[in-house]
Each structure stands twice: as structure tokens, then as C-alpha cells.
Amino acid sequence: xxxxxxxxxxxxxxxxxxxxxxxxxxxxxxxxxxxxxxxxxxxxxxxxxxxxxxxxxxxxxxxxxxxxxxxxxxxxxxxxxxxxxxxxxxxxxxxxxxxxxxxxxxxxxxxxxxxxxxxxxxxxxxxxxxxxxxxxxxxxxxxxxxxxxxxxxxxxxxxxxxxxxxxxxxxxxxxxxxxxxxxxxxxxxxxxxxxxxxxxxxxxxxxxxxxxxxxxxxxxxxxxxxxxxxxxxxxxxxxxxxxxxxxxxxxxxxxxxxxxxxxxxxxxxxxxxxxxxxxxxxxxxxxxxxxxxxxxxxxxxxxxxxxxxxxxxxxxxxxxxxxxxxxxxxxxxxxxxxxxxxxxxxxxxxxxxxxxxxxxxxxxxxxxxxxxxxxxxxxxxxxxxxxxxxxxxxxxxxxxxxxxxxxxxxxxxxxxxxxxxxxxxxxxxxxxxxxxxxxxxxxxxxxxxxxxxxxxxxxxxxxxxxxxxxxxxxxxxxxxxxxxxxxxxxxxxxxxxxxxxxxxxxxxxxxxxxxxxxxxxxxxxxxxxxxxxxxxxxxxxxxxxxxxxxxxxxxxxxxxxxxxxxxx
Ligand SMILES: Cc1cc2nc3c(=O)[nH]c(=O)nc-3n(C[C@H](O)[C@H](O)[C@H](O)COP(=O)(O)OP(=O)(O)OC[C@H]3O[C@@H](n4cnc5c(N)ncnc54)[C@H](O)[C@@H]3O)c2cc1C
Numbered sequence: 001x002x003x004x005x006x007x008x009x010x011x012x013x014x015x016x017x018x019x020x021x022x023x024x025x026x027x028x029x030x031x032x033x034x035x036x037x038x039x040x041x042x043x044x045x046x047x048x049x050x051x052x053x054x055x056x057x058x059x060x061x062x063x064x065x066x067x068x069x070x071x072x073x074x075x076x077x078x079x080x081x082x083x084x085x086x087x088x089x090x091x092x093x094x095x096x097x098x099x100x101x102x103x104x105x106x107x108x109x110x111x112x113x114x115x116x117x118x119x120x121x122x123x124x125x126x127x128x129x130x131x132x133x134x135x136x137x138x139x140x141x142x143x144x145x146x147x148x149x150x151x152x153x154x155x156x157x158x159x160x161x162x163x164x165x166x167x168x169x170x171x172x173x174x175x176x177x178x179x180x181x182x183x184x185x186x187x188x189x190x191x192x193x194x195x196x197x198x199x200x201x202x203x204x205x206x207x208x209x210x211x212x213x214x215x216x217x218x219x220x221x222x223x224x225x226x227x228x229x230x231x232x233x234x235x236x237x238x239x240x241x242x243x244x245x246x247x248x249x250x251x252x253x254x255x256x257x258x259x260x261x262x263x264x265x266x267x268x269x270x271x272x273x274x275x276x277x278x279x280x281x282x283x284x285x286x287x288x289x290x291x292x293x294x295x296x297x298x299x300x301x302x303x304x305x306x307x308x309x310x311x312x313x314x315x316x317x318x319x320x321x322x323x324x325x326x327x328x329x330x331x332x333x334x335x336x337x338x339x340x341x342x343x344x345x346x347x348x349x350x351x352x353x354x355x356x357x358x359x360x361x362x363x364x365x366x367x368x369x370x371x372x373x374x375x376x377x378x379x380x381x382x383x384x385x386x387x388x389x390x391x392x393x394x395x396x397x398x399x400x401x402x403x404x405x406x407x408x409x410x411x412x413x414x415x416x417x418x419x420x421x422x423x424x425x426x427x428x429x430x431x432x433x434x435x436x437x438x439x440x441x442x443x444x445x446x447x448x449x450x451x452x453x454x455x456x457x458x459x460x461x462x463x464x465x466x467x468x469x470x471x472x473x474x475x476x477x478x479x480x481x482x483x484x485x486x487x488x489x490x491x492x493x494x495x496x497x498x499x500x501x502x503x504x505x506x507x508x509x510x511x512x513x514x515x516x517x518x519x520x521x522x523x524x525x526x527x528x529x530x531x532x533x534x535x536x537x538x539x540x541x542x543x544x545x546x547x548x549x550x551x552x553x554x555x556x557x558x559x560x561x562x563x564x565x566x567x568x
Contacts, residue, residue: 014129014141016042018461020148021118021132021399024052026434026450027148028099029073031108033458039465044134046117050103052150054095059176059196059384060183061203062092065224065340066445067284069237070256071095073102074245074451084234088283089226089340120400121145123429128470128547130430143470144461145431147396151442154394156508158191158387162365170366170383173200185209187379189371191363192386193219198339200386205347212354212378214363214371217499218326220309220333224340225283245448252525254441254448257289264294264301276308288338295334297492302332309333316345325357335493336500390509391501392437392520393417403428404473413437414511416504416518418483420474420543421533423453429473432457438486440529443502443521452526456533460541471547478543489523 018034020027023045034041049055064071068085079102086094103109117135124131130145155174157163163170171177173196183204190201191214198221204211229237237244244256251258260275267275272292279287294301310327317323326345347353361375370379390397393413401409404427412418412427419425422439423432434453435441441449464472490496490503496517499505504518512518522529536542 014127014143016040016140016142018042018144018146019044019130019132019140019142020146020434021045022052022148022150022153023047023050023112023114024054024148024150024153025073025099025447026150026454027052028103028108029075029447029450030146030148030434030454030457031111032075032106033454034461035106035108035111037458037462039461041111042140043112044116044118044132044140045112045114046135048114050109050112050114051096051099053152054092054099056153056174057176057196058092058178059173059200059203059386060207061199061201061342062173062176062196063087063199063224063226064089064091064095065195065285066447067256068094068229069241070244070248070254070445071447072098073447074241076106079105080241081238084231085229085237087226087228089224118399120402121431122400122402123404123431125404128430143430144464146434146457147431147436148434149395149399151392151395151435151437152389154390154398156387156390156394156506157385158363159508160363160366162367165368166366166370166383167368168381168383170385172385172387173197174389176384181382183207183382186381188212188382188384189214189378189380190384190386191371192388193217193339194386194388195219195337195339196388197386198341198344200384201353202342202344202347204384205343205350205353208352210352210354211347212356212380214356214358214373215325216358217330218328219336219339220306220328220331221339221341221344222287222309223280224342225281226342227283248445248448248526249530250527251289252527253285253289253443254445254526255285255289257284257286259293260290262292264292264298272304273308276305280312285338285340288334291334296494299332299494302335302494306333313345318349322348322355325355331498331500332494335495335498336502387508388506389501390506390512392442392504393518394509396433396437401428401431403431415516417520418479420479420482421536422482422486422522423457423533424472424474424479424544426474426476426479429471432460437520438483438522440522440524440526440533443523444526449526449529452530452533456537459537460544463537463541464546467546469546469548472541472544474544481543483519486522487519490517490519493523495523 017039018041020030020043023043027043031043047055068090118132119135120133122131129141129143132140155172157172186208187210188208189212193215247256248254295305313327314323361373364372397410407427417437419438422436435450495502506512
């Protein structure tokens, strides 16, 4: 039976020892680890089902750009033996099936509550617990609050006049309907050419009657080179899982792709071209992550490589005017998240696909029947907004999180996140942002980073329970040091100049327009991040202050004591 919050002026016993918000890759794994320890934990998920990213984004073309077998969880040998990835970069339906399979296999669903959007979380200082408010008005309390709310989970529609007047179906890609959308013969508009836009445009070009793409700024894209995984290949992958995950753990991005260790200027132009030709034909992020490291820090090296990719685009797009429009002129390759594409450039060779440059002719408004730019009016049956996310901190800003002394997290993070290790925040005790802003997973193959984060958080909580603590909080000095360190790492990267979500740019979010860098991601690479946080743990959690151990109280066996007994 659920234990109720006991009344005592200030309450002492929260309903749950731990509440996890979010049932995506992160929430599921954190839940698994705490259930293993026998901790009283529940997951609150705003959606009607589990899977996070892979539950929500159902648009055609939605798929991994991590190799499927490097994306799956690594914690269970049995799971690795059982699951057969069908494609090298598997699509959303299969990814969602996978996450459901994991949850069924480990019998985790019973700890999850769906349609439970958390609207506010307030730290109760007298009781030392968190008080959560759900969208339906219910209140829930917990000692420790773990946020697994995702870094790309707050979709941003464009700020366009008249969106509500359009009479046909229109939706952000995040809200692509679950029931089939009749696309055959339809006139469809896609606004946006980021990572999602590039996926959806490549897929829709073959499915609709007529497709018009509204592009403000092109991105540098590279071929995904997807393909099926046969039984024999899967058997080989299974036999090498140990080796594969070791390689991911060694690589800065948590992928199999490792940087080329040769110096850009140490090899001849011919050798550089040979590498690029090979990488362009290979599957996945290799073209970005197995390149020379100078690409990311040296303007000249970056310009040479960008010109190589520009030539590739020119070769693939028949109309030279369209090709030039698809080549970015305001930034170099790889300093923003590289969209991986499948026949994206070839789509523009089809007679039913049109490109509208809205930098030249901006959209004035959405009309009853379509879109009006400064140049002309277009009629559509369906409008798709591929306008991305209020990345990294958007999910946090959408919850009214209040810490010690009434301080709001959204105020504290107004100019960008300030964290300790991307997982703790001074002034917000007992709250852990699993794989949060400024942690090691935000700029890597997520699940690899998420597993590292979850393991660290689990060890931290075990430490807390073993010592009988009820309160932990990062110090201000520790989080200042960490945030400075994260900011410092941007200073050498060309990425700092990018108008992308790594720097907090989003023209559809107030205050996130260009001009102020937000230090969203840790750029030191997975191995360094892992070493740093392990060192913190090994030294008794430097930078985190714990309270005095609790003395048993007769009134009720507090949840912390129960947790303590379980992990002892
Ligand atoms: C289209 C797309 C493709 C991607 N492809 C890759 C890829 O190939 N490789 C890669 O590494 N990463 C990829 N990512 C990043 C992806 O988000 C991560 O891989 C991973 O799924 C993140 O898991 P998560 O559990 O941290 O967050 P999410 O999957 O975002 O889950 C967060 C959950 O929290 C819930 N939630 C949020 N706020 C609240 C609230 N207030 N109350 C209750 N519930 C809440 C959400 O509904 C959601 O279910 C992709 C992202 C997108 C959008």
C-alpha cells in the first residue's frame, strides 16, 4: 500500500522515496536500477505511453542516426542476446517496440504512471522532500526527485501569425498523429530543415503528391547510408557486443566512430580527400566524428572540408540554383548537429518537390488555405512544422521548479544552465537531473551517456541511504567551477559561433535569439566526463553537502530508513 504523507505541521514522510519524471531511455534505466535495489520508486510520465522521444516522434523517416546496436541498453547480456536490430539505423516504430520490450522483460510497467504531466515541483524545506503537482491537480511527494525529462522533449512551433486559421491538418513533427495520415496525392508543406526536417522531407518526397520545403537556413547534411542487418550480421554483432561497447566508452562521442588521430596538416590533400571519400560512403556519423579533429577548431581546416561537402551537394542536386541554396554559407560543416539524410538531396531532383527560400521571401502568415510569403501565396492540404525543440533546458522551463527560499529554477537558468556535473543544482536539494544540461550525455550517443549518468546517480543514492542521510545539495562553489569549466571548453570550439541548439539558439523561443551563448553541453568527451564524475564519487562526493544521519523515529519508519535497510 502506498504510504501517505503524514501530517505533523510540516510533514515528515513523503509518499515515495524516489519519483522519476519521464519514461524515456533515461527514466526506464533509472527505474530498473532502483527497482533492483528494492527502493520505493514511481515514474510519472506526461504521455500516454513509455518511450519518450520514440513515443512522441512518429513522423515518416524518423529513425536513429546512432547505430542501432550502439544505441540499445548494454546492461543486460540476456537482452543483448534476445534483441535483433533489423536495420543499422532503425526507425521509430522498431525503437518504440524495443523500449516496450525492455519494460515488459524487466516487469517495470507496474511502477509507471502515465498521463501524469508534472506542472510544478516545490522543495519542502521543513519536511526535506519534494512536493509535485500534476496537471490534473493531484499532489505527490517524494524524498528524491530524479528528472529524466529529456533534452529534446519541448517542441517549439514557429512564431507565425495565423497558424490557428489553417483549415487542413497541421502539426509539429513531435505531434505527428498516431493514426495514419493520408498523404497520397496531397499538397504538403514542411517548414524547417534541421535534423528532423531533413528526415521527414527525404521520406515525404516519395509519399505525397507535391512537397514544398520552406527553408530559412540550410544545414550541412551527410548520408546516413542505412541498410538492413541480416541474421548473420546480428550474430556477429552479438559476439562483439563487449568490444563494441568498450569502443563506445573510449570514444569522445560514445560511438564506434573515433576521431582520425593524424594531424590535418600532416597529411597531403590527397590523403585528406581519400579519407573523406571513404567516410562519405560509410554508414552513420563517421563523416563528422571520424574526421580530423582540426575540423572542429580550425577555421581553415573546417573551410576546406566544408567545400568538399559543398561539392558533394552540387553533384547530387541537378539544379545549380537549388544546390547553392542548400549549401550553408553562414557556418562550416559540423559545428552544429549534423543532420543525417536518406535521399534528401535527391528529393530536390523530383518534379514534385520545391524549395522556397524564406530568407529571401519570409513567411508573412499562415492562411486558411496555406502559407503566404512576401512574394506569393501557396495552397496546401497539410502543413508540417519541423521547427525543432527548445533544446536542453526547455523541459525544465516548462515545469515550475522551486527550490530553497522560493528560488525558481527557470530564473536561475534564465541566461543558461548552471549545474554541478550536469546532475545537481545548488539551491535545489535532493533533485538530480539524470543526464541533464551540461552532463556528458547531451553531446554524445545518448544511451551510452545516460547509462553512465544513471550508474552514478544510483551509486550516489546508495551512498545517501547507507549513511542515513535525508538531504544532499551541491555547493554553489562546486557548480560555479563546473559551469566555468563547461564554458571554458567552448572557447576553443568553432561551435561557439553556431546558431544551433548546442549554443542555445532558437528563434522561436523568447530570449534564445542569437547573441548570447548558453553553455548547454559538456564538450570534453565521454571518457573524461566519466573519469571526472567517478573521481568525485570516489572522494566521498566532493562538492555535495549531506545532512546529518537521521535518528530513527517511532512515529513512522521513514522511507529513508527503509531504503537504508534495503541497500545495507
Ligand atoms: C527525432 C529524434 C531523433 C533522435 N535520434 C537520436 C539518435 O539517433 N541517437 C541519440 O543518441 N539520440 C537521439 N535523439 C536524442 C534522444 O532524445 C535520446 O536518444 C533519448 O531518447 C533521450 O532519452 P531521455 O529519457 O533522456 O528523454 P526523452 O526520450 O525525451 O524522454 C523524456 C520523457 O519525459 C517526459 N516528460 C517531460 N516533461 C515531463 C513532465 N513535466 N511531466 C511528466 N513527464 C514529462 C516526456 O513526455 C518524455 O516521455 C533523438 C531525438 C529526437 C527528437
